[in-house]
Amino acid sequence: MRTTFLPYCLPLIGEEEIAEVVDSIRGGWVTTGPKVKRFEDNFARYVGAKHAIAVSSCTAGLHIALKALDIGPGDDVIVPTLTFCATANVVAHLGATPVLVDVNEHYHLSIEAAARAITCRTRAIVPVHYAGQPCDLEEVGELARRRGIEVVEDAAHAAGAEYHGRKIGTHSRAVAFSFYATKNMTTGEGGMLTTNDDRLAARMRLLSLHGMSRDAWKRYSESGSWYYEVTEPGYKCNMTDIQGALGIHQLRRLDGFIARRREIARRYAEAFGDLAELVLPDERPGRRHIYHLYPVRLAETGQRFDRAAFIQELKKANIGTSVHFIPLHRHPYYKQTYGYSRAAFPVAERLYEGLVSLPLYPRMADGDVLDVIESVRAIILTRRATHGAGGARWHTRGDTAGFRVGSEVR
Ligand SMILES: Cc1ncc(COP(=O)(O)O)c(C=O)c1O
Numbered sequence: 532m533r534t535t536f537l538p539y540c541l542p543l544i545g546e547e548e549i550a551e552v553v554d555s556i557r558g559g560w561v562t563t564g565p566k567v568k569r570f571e572d573n574f575a576r577y578v579g580a581k582h583a584i585a586v587s588s589c590t591a592g593l594h595i596a597l598k599a600l601d602i603g604p605g606d607d608v609i610v611p612t613l614t615f616c617a618t619a620n621v622v623a624h625l626g627a628t629p630v631l632v633d634v635n636e637h638y639h640l641s642i643e644a645a646a647r648a649i650t651c652r653t654r655a656i657v658p659v660h661y662a663g664q665p666c667d668l669e670e671v672g673e674l675a676r677r678r679g680i681e682v683v684e685d686a687a688h689a690a691g692a693e694y695h696g697r698k699i700g701t702h703s704r705a706v707a708f709s710f711y712a713t714k715n716m717t718t719g720e721g722g723m724l725t726t727n728d729d730r731l732a733a734r735m736r737l738l739s740l741h742g743m744s745r746d747a748w749k750r751y752s753e754s755g756s757w758y759y760e761v762t763e764p765g766y767k768c769n770m771t772d773i774q775g776a777l778g779i780h781q782l783r784r785l786d787g788f789i790a791r792r793r794e795i796a797r798r799y800a801e802a803f804g805d806l807a808e809l810v811l812p813d814e815r816p817g818r819r820h821i822y823h824l825y826p827v828r829l830a831e832t833g834q835r836f837d838r839a840a841f842i843q844e845l846k847k848a849n850i851g852t853s854v855h856f857i858p859l860h861r862h863p864y865y866k867q868t869y870g871y872s873r874a875a876f877p878v879a880e881r882l883y884e885g886l887v888s889l890p891l892y893p894r895m896a897d898g899d900v901l902d903v904i905e906s907v908r909a910i911i912l913t914r915r916a917t918h919g920a921g922g923a924r925w926h927t928r929g930d931t932a933g934f935r936v937g938s939e940v941r
Pocket of ligand 1: 587588589590591614615617618659685687688708709710711721722
C-alpha cells in the first residue's frame, strides 16, 4: 500500500512558468499587459479562433458571454443538470432563469430533454463538455439554429479537446475555458473566451474591464494614451500578466499533458476492462477526449457495495478521489427557487448515484498509476469475494450521511 497520500489532482508547473512569472514581477507589469496579449494570441491560434479574450475565470467568461448576448431578466437559458454550479449560477446572476435539463448516458446534455424545455422565453443553451469529452455539438447547434437561440459552450474541461477533427473553441457563438488549478492547463485561476464573431468579441472584451474603451496597457504603456470612455457598466474580470505568464507556458505544454492523460486513461481502461462492477468513460466517435476527469461509475451488477465505502476504502489506501458532480437540481438553491425534483432527471440521478472520479493527471508517475489500479482492483475483488456476484446492487444510501444540506440533514 502507498505510504503517502495521492491527491485527486495536482497541477504540473515547471521552471519556465516560474521564470516567466518572476519576470513579470521583476519587470513591474503585473496586471493585464503584454503577457496576457501573447497568451490570448497563442490560445486563439491553438484553437483556430479569430478572437481570444483572457478573463479571471471560466465563470466570469460564461457570465460576460451571456451578458454580451443581451441575456437578462425574463429569459431562459438551458443548462445540463450534471455540471458545476458556475454553469447555472451565472444565468441567475443575470436575472435570467437557468432551466436545468437531464443528461444522456454519456453525461452530456440530452438533446431530447433540451428540445422539450425550449419555450418562447428560451434564449440560449450552455452545453458542457463533461470530463473533457466534447458533447453533441452538431445536434446542439442544429437545435439552436432551428429554434433561433444562441449556444455558449462551457468548455471548462475541454482546452485541447476535438470534435470532428477541430479543436473546441469555434463551433458556437462563444466558448468559455477554465484554467483553474485542477484543469488540464492552469493559470491558478483564469479563463478564456473564444469566438469568431468580431462584434461579440469587442463587447466581451469591453465587459471584461468595466466597459472601458482602453485597458491599462493601452493607457499607461509608452505607446498608450490616458483617454478612455465607458460605454456600458462592465465587470472587473480581466486576467493579470502573472496569470498570463503561467498560461503562455502551460499552453505550450498542453498537447504533452493531454498525451499523458490519454496514456493513463488507456492504462486504466486496460486494467479495469474486466471488472463488471465499473462503468468506464468511453471515447465517442468523432471526438478526442482529453480526460480532464476520469469518472468511473459503480455499476448495478448485483454487488452490494456503496459509493461512500468505495471512496473511504480508497482513502484508506491513500488514494484521493472526487465526485463530479452533485446534479444542480439537488442543491437547495435550485431545488427551492425553481422547484426542481429528482424525478425530473432520471438519467442524471441514476448516473450520479455511482460516480467517482479517480486521480488522473500528468504529474502522476507510473508508480502512482499502478497504485490506483492495484487499489481499485483489490477493493472490488475483495468485495466480490465477500459478497459474491449476486445479491443487492451497489447502493449509495448514506452517501451524504452527516452532511448538513441547508436545513435538511441527510
Ligand atoms: C463544468 C465547469 N464549468 C465552469 C467551471 C468554472 O470554472 P472557473 O473555476 O474557471 O470559474 C468549472 C470549474 O470547475 C467547471 O467544472
